[in-house]
Amino acid sequence: MIEVKNLVKRYGNHAAVNDLSFTVETGKVVGFLGPNGAGKSTTMNMITGYIAPTEGEVLIDGIDIMDEPELAKKNIGYLPEIPPLYPDLKVREYLSFVAELKKVSKKDRDIEVHKIMSKTKTLDVSERLIKHLSKGYKQRVGLAGAMMGNPDILILDEPTVGLDPSQIIEMRELIRELSKNHTVLLSSHIMQEISAVCDEIIIINEGKMITKDTPENITKKMVDTNGVHVVVKGDKTKLKEALRTISGIKNVSYDNDKDTEEDTTGLTIYCAEDEDIRVDLFYALAKAECPLIEMNKLDTSLEDAFLALTRGGSKQYGGRKLKKLKSEKKDKAETEGELQNENENQNSEKNADISGELDVSETEKNSSDMEGGEK
Numbered sequence: 001m002i003e004v005k006n007l008v009k010r011y012g013n014h015a016a017v018n019d020l021s022f023t024v025e026t027g028k029v030v031g032f033l034g035p036n037g038a039g040k041s042t043t044m045n046m047i048t049g050y051i052a053p054t055e056g057e058v059l060i061d062g063i064d065i066m067d068e069p070e071l072a073k074k075n076i077g078y079l080p081e082i083p084p085l086y087p088d089l090k091v092r093e094y095l096s097f098v099a100e101l102k103k104v105s106k107k108d109r110d111i112e113v114h115k116i117m118s119k120t121k122t123l124d125v126s127e128r129l130i131k132h133l134s135k136g137y138k139q140r141v142g143l144a145g146a147m148m149g150n151p152d153i154l155i156l157d158e159p160t161v162g163l164d165p166s167q168i169i170e171m172r173e174l175i176r177e178l179s180k181n182h183t184v185l186l187s188s189h190i191m192q193e194i195s196a197v198c199d200e201i202i203i204i205n206e207g208k209m210i211t212k213d214t215p216e217n218i219t220k221k222m223v224d225t226n227g228v229h230v231v232v233k234g235d236k237t238k239l240k241e242a243l244r245t246i247s248g249i250k251n252v253s254y255d256n257d258k259d260t261e262e263d264t265t266g267l268t269i270y271c272a273e274d275e276d277i278r279v280d281l282f283y284a285l286a287k288a289e290c291p292l293i294e295m296n297k298l299d300t301s302l303e304d305a306f307l308a309l310t311r312g313g314s315k316q317y318g319g320r321k322l323k324k325l326k327s328e329k330k331d332k333a334e335t336e337g338e339l340q341n342e343n344e345n346q347n348s349e350k351n352a353d354i355s356g357e358l359d360v361s362e363t364e365k366n367s368s369d370m371e372g373g374e375k
């Protein structure tokens with residue numbers, strides 16, 4: 001178990017980490033998320049005893065890392081953002097050297113090195129010089145070094161940074177495998193990675209804790225996501241009458257007519273939490289002779305939640321700010337080649353827009369009214 005208590009790290013007047021407290025329970029995989037400069041690496045460096053905190057303490061399985069560093073560090077394997085590899089050593093030589101540093105007995109060393117190379121799938125490059133390895137293999141060798149000595153806790157700082165998509169998948173699988181018998185604290189800026197492998201997520205910004213929760217709860221907390229976006233053909237008056245027959249609807253927001261085909265209406269229907277109106281909606285629209293052309297459940301990604309939580313948005317600030325952040329995010333994602341499902345983003349954007357701006361008591365409003373303040 002890792003216990004971080006009121007941790008502070010100041011560089012001059014700047015607090016890189018500012019009164020941070022959290023616990024990582026034994027056996028859990030916890031994601032450590034934050035924008036650039038949030039203080040992730042600084043925190044990890046303090047947890048692993050690489051740098052001393054200005055204030056506060058870190059306990060590793062109850063042992064203070066500053067008071068008893070050697071004992072506490074025995075339980076930790078650390079993969080820093082740039083693994084400290086020796087480029088002129090062969091993989092096997094390097095791992096034997098790490099084993100020696102970590103006091104693996106001479107008689108067990110070869111077996112241990114072989115075991116870890118097998119786990120990290122580095123056996124096929126064991127006789128190659130580290131400097132000739134691909135980035136993906138270098139990360140695996142770094143991870144193999146962190147695993148040496150069989151520590152219970154693994155601290156991994158951006159383990160997938162710079163890897164190509166197939167290497168990312170392989171690294172993610174490896175982390176998932178390791179999570180079966182290790183406590184893992186993993187920093188990353190890739191939302192999918194965090195939600196794919198972590199039990200819990202800690203979000204920090206400007207050195208301070210923003211939240212700690214499961215990926216699902218973080219997403220849920222942020223915006224009222226429950227509802228559907230539909231495109232319906234036929235008479236709008238009949239459509240409105242049909243909607244009145246369905247219980248559980250909180251809000252309806254109509255798309256701009258110019259965005260929909262002639263004779264069709266696009267609308268987003270927001271519902272109470274845990275309410276699923278899709279079946280009722282289907283029958284009500286059929287009865288009203290308004291054929292359903294499209295129906296999509298609203299969704300909000302963890303990435304939306306992260307942006308809103310760390311930089312302001314969602315309910316707290318209203319949708320406009322989040323909308324601006326989303327366009328920034330889109331630019332960034334395009335640059336990084338990480339742009340995912342555009343439809344999902346559009347849906348969650350509509351959802352986020354509405355969550356901050358609509359009066360819940362209002363049952364119907366044209367979307368152009370909702371965004372009136374922006375124009």
Ligand SMILES: Nc1ncnc2c1ncn2[C@@H]1O[C@H](COP(=O)(O)OP(=O)(O)OP(=O)(O)O)[C@@H](O)[C@H]1O
Nearest residue numbers: 011015016017034035036037038039040041042043
């Ligand atoms: N040795 C140092 N001297 C002065 N400032 C530092 C030092 N190390 C880190 N900082 C500052 O502390 C803040 C937190 O940095 P840190 O590297 O921990 O952030 P991070 O969340 O890991 O960012 P990234 O995702 O970009 O790696 C930044 O403002 C950084 O400039």
